[in-house]
Every structure is written in structure tokens, then in C-alpha cells.
Amino acid sequence: MRECDCSKKRKDRSPEEYKSLINRLNRISGQINGIKKMVEESAYCTDILIQVSAVNSALNSFNKALLSEHIRTCVADNIREGDDEIVEELVETLRKLMK
Amino acid sequence: MRECDCSKKRKDRSPEEYKSLINRLNRISGQINGIKKMVEESAYCTDILIQVSAVNSALNSFNKALLSEHIRTCVADNIREGDDEIVEELVETLRKLMK
Amino acid sequence: MRECDCSKKRKDRSPEEYKSLINRLNRISGQINGIKKMVEESAYCTDILIQVSAVNSALNSFNKALLSEHIRTCVADNIREGDDEIVEELVETLRKLMK
Amino acid sequence: MRECDCSKKRKDRSPEEYKSLINRLNRISGQINGIKKMVEESAYCTDILIQVSAVNSALNSFNKALLSEHIRTCVADNIREGDDEIVEELVETLRKLMK
Structure with a gap:
């Protein structure tokens, strides 16, 4: 049994990154609501x-932005400090993303 | 201003398909909210x-389900009735989805 | 040993489609050989x-071209002739392609 | 004008990695030849x-293997040696791969 969540990795983001990520997610939420409305109004399938498909692109852009900052900060910092575990963690994450 | 939406194609879906699509979208909305909460709580990047990535998969499954029903109903019906425009429309849509 | 290939579905393609598909595959073969040469010459990873990634795009274009002709000919013809099995076959194929 | 290719980045790979990459490419070449033969023999579209689609997966696996080694060696080494240009280079490459 995990005794505590303290061991969970966290990441403090700059106010700019935080705001940009939240804005992207709000826009994506809006897009999902729009699609729900389309289904409710019997919109045509291809529409x-x-x-x-546009939401998938937006999520992909979100992931690119998050991954870029992750590499620039967490990955680069940890390697500089001699913590190489993050290398395998990045490799593993990319394998999952590039399915 | 668009003068009239009448020309817009619509699709009446079975109650089962409608319910299944809306349920999928509700779950996806919940997933997006969960991700927003993760960002608010400074969750770790790879998490x-x-x-x-899971939301992308869920949206992909949604699209597969919608596309399957589209082919089984709209596409098959229109071809049977001699309306071949739908063939090029399907080809065009798939080209956009398979980017 | 397979006793007979007679049951296998075949597709006679127009000389134009045939030539275009073979040309695409020849170009893709050339690209793969080029990548092999790059590895042999110790080319840099990102290059x-x-x-x-370019070969993936070329294969994707090949698949789009093949699928488009499949829908315009096999799928449309079979549905017109009342053979609806092809509908489920297309649905199944698209599910495999949209993974 | 670039005077020479000496400035081009190169990567010396271990015999194991080299052999594994070449083997993968040989297998992919064989798969492309197989597809060419299928087209020549009028194979059915969905086949x-x-x-x-299988070749795309094989190329994807090739890229995952190459990228993993790139991160474990080039990226980690350069960051350790204080060369941070490689960080932006990796970010840029991933953006291109995650289209």
C-alpha cells in the first residue's frame, strides 16, 4: 500500500505556462460541448x-506544448543534476505517445 | 450572415446511437475536466x-463508431437510391481523417 | 498448404491506377534504401x-489513394448490386486503419 | 554557402544498434516488395x-528505437556536457514527429 502521495512527482509551472495550458483546456472543453450540441441537433455525420478531428489536433498541440516544456525544464535539469532516471522515464513516455 | 440552414444535411440517429454518442462525449468532457484539475494541482508532466493520450483514444473510438454508422446507413442508403455524391463525400472525409 | 486461392478476393485495377500504385511503391522502396544508406553512413539521429516520418506520410498517401478507389469501385458497385457484406468489410477495415 | 559537409552532425552507433536498425530496414524493404507483388497480382484492396498499415507500424517501431537511443546517448551526453542546443533540437524533432 502506498502510504502517502508525497512521493508523487509534481511540477510547478510558470504562470505563463499554467495560463496557456488552462486556456487550451478550456477551449477544448468548449469544442467538446459544441460537438455534443451538434449530436443533440442531429448534425450530419461528416460535419x-x-x-x-479538430479536437484531436488541439489535444495534440496541448501535448506538444506540455512535452516541450517538460524536456526544457524537468528533463534538462535532472540530467544536469545527475539524475538519469528521467531519461528512461522520457523514453517510456514517448513510446506510449508514439503508438 | 448565412441566410438559411435548410440546405444543411442532417442525420436522425436511433435512440441507441444517440445515447451512446452522448455518453461517450460526457465521459470525454469528464476526462478533460480531470486533466484541467491535474494542471491546477501541478501534476507531473508525464502523468x-x-x-x-487517453482522451485522444476515446475521441478516436467516438469517430470510429460515428463513421461506422454513417457508412452502414447514410452511405449505403444513398448509393442504393442512386445518389453517388455521397461516395466522393466519404472519400473526401476519409482523406481529412487519415492525415 | 493452402489448397486454393480461388476463394481469395481479387481486384482488377485500371492501367492508370496500377501504374500510379506501382510508382508510389517504387518511390517508397527508394526512400527506404536511402534511409538504410543513412544508417550505414552514421547519419545523425534526427535526420x-x-x-x-516522410516514408510514413508517403505510405499514408498510398493508402488514401487505394482506399478512395476501393470505395469508388468495389464498395459502390457491390452495394448497387445488393451485396451488403462489403459494408461491414469496409467498416472493419477502417477500424483497423484508424487505430 | 555551406563549404563542406564536415559540419554535418553524425552519430557512431554501437554494433548492436547498427545491426538492429539495418535488420529492421531490411525487413521493411521486404514488406514493401511484398506489397508491390500484391499489387502486381491484383490483390484485393483491403488486403x-x-x-x-503493418509497414507503418514497423516504421514507427524503428523510429521509437532510434529516438530512444538518441535520447539515451546524444541528448543526455550533450546536456551533461553543457551543450543545451540539443534540447531545442529534440523539442523541434518531436514536434515534427507528433504531427
């Missing part, structure tokens, strides 16, 4: 498919 | 990346 | 990664 | 589509 919905294209909107869903 | 967020994996969750975003 | 190779980008080339592999 | 070809699935094979192309």
Missing part, C-alpha cells in the same frame, strides 16, 4: 467527424 | 501527457 | 527520424 | 491496406 461531426471533422470537428472531432 | 498529464498519458491522460491526454 | 533519419525525419526521413522515416 | 493491401492492412499490409501497408
Whole structure:
């Protein structure tokens, strides 16, 4: 049993990064609500498919932004400080993302 | 201003399909909210990346379900009735989805 | 040993489609050989990664072209002739392609 | 004008990595030849589509293997030696791969 969550890794983000990530997620939430409304109003299939595809692109951009900052900060800092565990962690994460 | 939406194609879905699509979208909305909360609580980058990846998969499944029903109903019906425009429309949509 | 290939579905393609598909595959073969040469000459990792990504795009374009003709001919023809098995076959194929 | 290619980055790979990469590429070449033969023998569209999809997966695995070694060696080493240019280079490469 895990005794505490203290061991969980956290990341303090700059106010700019934080704001940008939250803004992106708010926009994506809005897009999902828009798609729900389309389904409720019996929108045509291909119109919905294209909107869903747009959300996938937005999530992909979100992930690129987050991953870029992760590499610039967490990864680079930890390697500099001699903590190489983060290398395998990054490799593993990329393997999951590049399915 | 668009003068009329009448020309817009619509699709009446079965109650089962409608419910299933809305349920999927509600779950995806919940996932996006969960990711927002993770960012607010300074969650670690790779934990967020994996969750975003899960939403991409869920949206992909949503699109597969919608596209399957589209082909089984709209596409098959229109071809049977001699309306071949839907063939090029499907080809065009798939080209956009398979980027 | 397979006793008979007669049951296998085949597709006679127009000379134009045939030539275009073979040309695409020849170009893709050339790209793979180019990547092999890069590895043999100790090319830098990111240079190779980008080339592999280009081959993925070329294969994707090949698949889009093949799928488009499949829908325009096999799928549309079979549905017109009342053979609806092809509908589920297309749905199944798209599910595999949209992983 | 670039005067010479000496400035080009190179990467000396271990015999194991080299052999594994070349083997993967040889197998992929064989798969492409197989697909060419399928087209020459008028194979059915969906059979070809699935094979192309398998090549995309194989190329993806190749890229994952190459990228993993790149991060473990080039990226980690350069950061340790204080050369941070490689960080932006990795970020840029990942942005191209995660299109």
C-alpha cells in the first residue's frame, strides 16, 4: 500500500505556462460541448467527424506544448543534476505517445 | 450572415446511437475536466501527457463508431437510391481523417 | 498448404491506377534504401527520424489513394448490386486503419 | 554557402544498434516488395491496406528505437556536457514527429 502521495512527482509551472495550458483546456472543453450540441441537433455525420478531428489536433498541440516544456525544464535539469532516471522515464513516455 | 440552414444535411440517429454518442462525449468532457484539475494541482508532466493520450483514444473510438454508422446507413442508403455524391463525400472525409 | 486461392478476393485495377500504385511503391522502396544508406553512413539521429516520418506520410498517401478507389469501385458497385457484406468489410477495415 | 559537409552532425552507433536498425530496414524493404507483388497480382484492396498499415507500424517501431537511443546517448551526453542546443533540437524533432 502506498502510504502517502508525497512521493508523487509534481511540477510547478510558470504562470505563463499554467495560463496557456488552462486556456487550451478550456477551449477544448468548449469544442467538446459544441460537438455534443451538434449530436443533440442531429448534425450530419461528416460535419461531426471533422470537428472531432479538430479536437484531436488541439489535444495534440496541448501535448506538444506540455512535452516541450517538460524536456526544457524537468528533463534538462535532472540530467544536469545527475539524475538519469528521467531519461528512461522520457523514453517510456514517448513510446506510449508514439503508438 | 448565412441566410438559411435548410440546405444543411442532417442525420436522425436511433435512440441507441444517440445515447451512446452522448455518453461517450460526457465521459470525454469528464476526462478533460480531470486533466484541467491535474494542471491546477501541478501534476507531473508525464502523468498529464498519458491522460491526454487517453482522451485522444476515446475521441478516436467516438469517430470510429460515428463513421461506422454513417457508412452502414447514410452511405449505403444513398448509393442504393442512386445518389453517388455521397461516395466522393466519404472519400473526401476519409482523406481529412487519415492525415 | 493452402489448397486454393480461388476463394481469395481479387481486384482488377485500371492501367492508370496500377501504374500510379506501382510508382508510389517504387518511390517508397527508394526512400527506404536511402534511409538504410543513412544508417550505414552514421547519419545523425534526427535526420533519419525525419526521413522515416516522410516514408510514413508517403505510405499514408498510398493508402488514401487505394482506399478512395476501393470505395469508388468495389464498395459502390457491390452495394448497387445488393451485396451488403462489403459494408461491414469496409467498416472493419477502417477500424483497423484508424487505430 | 555551406563549404563542406564536415559540419554535418553524425552519430557512431554501437554494433548492436547498427545491426538492429539495418535488420529492421531490411525487413521493411521486404514488406514493401511484398506489397508491390500484391499489387502486381491484383490483390484485393483491403488486403493491401492492412499490409501497408503493418509497414507503418514497423516504421514507427524503428523510429521509437532510434529516438530512444538518441535520447539515451546524444541528448543526455550533450546536456551533461553543457551543450543545451540539443534540447531545442529534440523539442523541434518531436514536434515534427507528433504531427
